[in-house]
Amino acid sequence: MKISVASGKGGTGKSLVAANLAWSLSGSEQVTLVDCDVEEPNLHLFFPEDQPSVSTVTMQVPGVDQDRCTLCGECAGFCAFGALVVAKDQVLFFPEHCHSCGGCAIACPAGAITELPRPIGTITGRMISPSLHLVTGTLNEGEVLAVKVIRAAKETAGTGGWVIFDASPGTSCPVVETLQGSDFCILVTESTPFGLHDLALAYDVTSQMGIPSGVIINRSDGKDEAAHRFCDEKGIPVLAVIPFDRKIAEIQGSGDLISRRDPSWKERFCAIGRACRSLVEGA
Amino acid sequence: MIRLAVVSGKGGTGKTVVTGAIARICTRPRVMVDCDVDAANLELLLKPRILERKDFYGMEAACIDPARCTACGICGDACRFDAIRMNGGTYTVETGRCEGCRVCRLVCPAEAVSMQPRVCGEIFYSETPYGNLVHARLAPGAANSGLLVMEIKKLALSRNGDCDLMLIDGPPGIGCPLISTITGTDHVLVVAEPSVSGLHDLGRVVQVSRSLRTQVSVVINKYDLNLRMSGVIREYCREQDLVYRGEIPYDEAVMEAVRMARPVTDYDVPASEAITTIWDDISHELW
Numbered sequence: 282m283k284i285s286v287a288s289g290k291g292g293t294g295k296s297l298v299a300a301n302l303a304w305s306l307s308g309s310e311q312v313t314l315v316d317c318d319v320e321e322p323n324l325h326l327f328f329p330e331d332q333p334s335v336s337t338v339t340m341q342v343p344g345v346d347q348d349r350c351t352l353c354g355e356c357a358g359f360c361a362f363g364a365l366v367v368a369k370d371q372v373l374f375f376p377e378h379c380h381s382c383g384g385c386a387i388a389c390p391a392g393a394i395t396e397l398p399r400p401i402g403t404i405t406g407r408m409i410s411p412s413l414h415l416v417t418g419t420l421n422e423g424e425v426l427a428v429k430v431i432r433a434a435k436e437t438a439g440t441g442g443w444v445i446f447d448a449s450p451g452t453s454c455p456v457v458e459t460l461q462g463s464d465f466c467i468l469v470t471e472s473t474p475f476g477l478h479d480l481a482l483a484y485d486v487t488s489q490m491g492i493p494s495g496v497i498i499n500r501s502d503g504k505d506e507a508a509h510r511f512c513d514e515k516g517i518p519v520l521a522v523i524p525f526d527r528k529i530a531e532i533q534g535s536g537d538l539i540s541r542r543d544p545s546w547k548e549r550f551c552a553i554g555r556a557c558r559s560l561v562e563g564a
Numbered sequence: 565m566i567r568l569a570v571v572s573g574k575g576g577t578g579k580t581v582v583t584g585a586i587a588r589i590c591t592r593p594r595v596m597v598d599c600d601v602d603a604a605n606l607e608l609l610l611k612p613r614i615l616e617r618k619d620f621y622g623m624e625a626a627c628i629d630p631a632r633c634t635a636c637g638i639c640g641d642a643c644r645f646d647a648i649r650m651n652g653g654t655y656t657v658e659t660g661r662c663e664g665c666r667v668c669r670l671v672c673p674a675e676a677v678s679m680q681p682r683v684c685g686e687i688f689y690s691e692t693p694y695g696n697l698v699h700a701r702l703a704p705g706a707a708n709s710g711l712l713v714m715e716i717k718k719l720a721l722s723r724n725g726d727c728d729l730m731l732i733d734g735p736p737g738i739g740c741p742l743i744s745t746i747t748g749t750d751h752v753l754v755v756a757e758p759s760v761s762g763l764h765d766l767g768r769v770v771q772v773s774r775s776l777r778t779q780v781s782v783v784i785n786k787y788d789l790n791l792r793m794s795g796v797i798r799e800y801c802r803e804q805d806l807v808y809r810g811e812i813p814y815d816e817a818v819m820e821a822v823r824m825a826r827p828v829t830d831y832d833v834p835a836s837e838a839i840t841t842i843w844d845d846i847s848h849e850l851w
Contacts, residue, residue, distance in 0.1 A: 289603045291575010291736040296761065320737035321573050321768060323761040361623060361665050377743075382644055382665030422771045425710065425740040450575035450736045451602040454707045457660065473822050475580065479603040485704040502819065527789060534759035534790040 283444045284557055285317075285463040287487070289479030291450030293469045294499035294523070297533050299447035300327045301540040302467075305550035307413035311442030317459040318449040319402060319418040319430040326536050328415055330407040338418070338433045339398035340381040340426055345372045349393035356385040356394060377425060402430035404437050414438075427455045435459075443554070452482045460487065464561045466494040467520065467553075472505045480508065484515060493560060497553070500525040518560065520553050565721075566850050567730045567749040569599070571773070573765030575736035577757040578785035581818055581828060583733040584609035585839045587694045588827035590731070590847070595724035596692070598699040599713045599745040600735040601685065609827050612690030612697045620700060620715060622684030622708030623664030630654045632676035639668035639677060660705055684708045687716055689723065696724050710740035717748075728851070738772045746772075751779045751850070753809070758784055758793035763800060770806065781807035783842055786814040809845055812838040 286299040296318075303314035304327075316322040325333075343356070343365070350372055357365040357372065364378035365385055376399060386394040401424045407415040418434030420427050427449070435458075438444055448459040460466060466487045470480040480496065487494045495518045498505050502525050512519050523529070532539055540547040570583045583606060587596050598606040626647070628639070633654050640648040640655060647661035648668060657668075659682065669677040685702040698720040700712055713735075720730055732749065735741040746752055752773045756766045766782070773780045782801050787794040794811065801808040815835035821828040829836045 290605070291572075291577075291603075292757070293576055318737075320739045320742075321575075321761075321765040323574070323764060326760045326764060359666070359670065380663050380665060382663065382667050383642070384665055384667040384670055387642070387667065387670055420739060422738060422768055423743075423775055425743060427737075427739045451600075451709075452704050453602040453702055453709045453741075454705075455739070457705045471576075473819055474608050474825065475605045475822060478605060478608060482603055482704060489705060502816075504823075530759075530789045534757075534762075534793055536760040 282558055282561065283440065283446070283463045284465050284467060285446040285448055285460050286467045286469060287448040287456055287460065287483050288450060288469045289452055289483035290476055293471045293476055295447055295469050296323050297499065298467060298469050298497055299445050300324055301538050301546065301550045302554055303413060303445045304538055305540045305547045306443055306554045307410060308547065311412050313414045313416060313438045313442065313444045315434055315438045315444060315446045316415070316417040317431045317434055317446050319420040319427050319434065320449055322417045322419050324415060324447060325405070325407065325417050327538055328407060328409045330409060334406045336404050337400045338402040338404060338430050340401050340429055341383065341396040342376055342379050342381060342399045343374060343385045343394045344397040345374065346393045346395065347371055349391050351391050353390065355388045355390060359384050359388040377423070381426070401426055404433055406437065428458045431455055431458045452486050456486060457490070460490055460492055463492050465557045466492045467497055467557065468494050469497050469499055470508055471500045472498060472502055472508060477507050477511060481511065484517070495520040495557065495560060498522045520556055521549065565725060565727055565730055566751065567732065568751045568753060569732040569734045569746050569749045570753050570755060571734035571742065571746065571769055572736055572755045573738060573769030574757060574762055577755045577762065578812070579755050580605045580609065580733050581822065582755050582783070582785070582839060583731060584827040585829040585836065586843050587731055588829040589840055589843055590729060592728035593726070594695045594729040594731055595720045595727045596695060596697045596731050596733070597716055597720045598697070598733045599716065599741065600733055601700045601709050601712045601741065602702045604699050604701060606697065606733045607699050608825055609822070610692040610694065610697055611825060612688070612692050612699070614688050614690045616689040618687050619683045620685040620687050620712050622682050622706065622711060624679040625659045625662040625664055625682040626657045626666070626668050626677050627680045628655050628657055629676045629678065632674050634674050636673065638671050638673065642667050642671045663707065685712055687719065689719060695727065710744040713741050713744035738768050742769070743772065743776070746776055746778055749778050753846070754780060754782045756782055756784050756797055758787055758790040758797060760793065763793065763797055766797065766800070770804065781809050783809045784811040787811035788813050810838065810842045
């Protein structure tokens, strides 16, 4: 069962939902939790672990053999991203513009370009318990190819048991990469016009991708009519409403989990997991 | 013109609330730019009247002519983005995954691939009671958000270059759109949240901002939701030699103001007072 957690708007509580859902389900099931918010991964803060295993994510970038290079300019002319510039006596490479398409090496008539690996991020694996595995993708500061790190994190996570993907905010390519292949998407919103506006955008992405979804309203102050109306209109179920509570903010803000503190939250998150599964199996 | 970007690293810390509040109380000629192009919310506070709308063209996307395609599969092997799929005997491009690199066109022996313009969103130029607003909407699931950010900043500069302030509402994260947002800004104001996640994400956005050589200062929003973490963040600012601008209390009036589609500084409430003090401090330094 592959479930992703997304939101459109940032800070609505994606990580809260993903971490508590994974922790709760892992009491009786095998769970892999995957942090796909590679620009700002946070899930590891809720699961301290002393001996993580770290591997490097690389991208292929051109290395120019200046001896073979004839300065013909084919590579720079081909590059759609402006990553190569031919100067008077050498080819200059700007790695932050490179998308790693490999085209320059094909375009070079002198065989002067060989691709070399360049580190752009890391994948960190943590065994939180025998039944809970956390995989975190981290984009290095200053890098832009988030999608590549997300893909590597998903590959590392595999597909056994429950796999829960925590997406980044927004609706652009990193979110699409995270959602790809999910059986179900939990959309987390909050009861403000901002939350609802961005919920609608995120829902557009899931429905375009053909992924069934359900909504969790977080930090509710009880004035959720607009969110409920939206869900009714679109025919998406409201899986849970989590009230605004200073105590929840305090617990999560300090790096703990409400489901670890309180068995009734653990049971509620298990019920959310079961609801997702029956929605997928019923579909 | 001073270019000031409000960013956060972590999402949902209150960037848009702070930006909207500043737009309302700033007394200098200003233009606002919403660079959070995949979930733009500043328009919900500033009530823009749209003056112009235009399509945003991202990188061109590859298109395979089925009449010419011999189904040799060379393009699919060469594509690094898994954008070419076999469909009923011919190859097609999944436009959403295409980065526009043109490698498929380069390798196709049958000259079946062409590059087609691709609309990836919309750009708006608007007026608000506080000055002009440039905003955008990226098509759902589209790529090129960094490019769109560059476009709207450029538009703001060309139309309102005579303003004293370009006030930018930034995107969350530290990737492509964030880097496009703070490239060329003079000042970055980070809105932090008092939590372990807030501290972690603050550190990463500060590092990226500093590498782009912009000045960085910090405010803590809803500081009283976790006084201990607020203390840790203030200490972090001291250690890192970051300018700490102050803190904004948790205030239910903020949510009410958002529901009324108004900047919180329209009201005489504690959050509004705190933001006004912080802005006085910043503008005193800027001018």
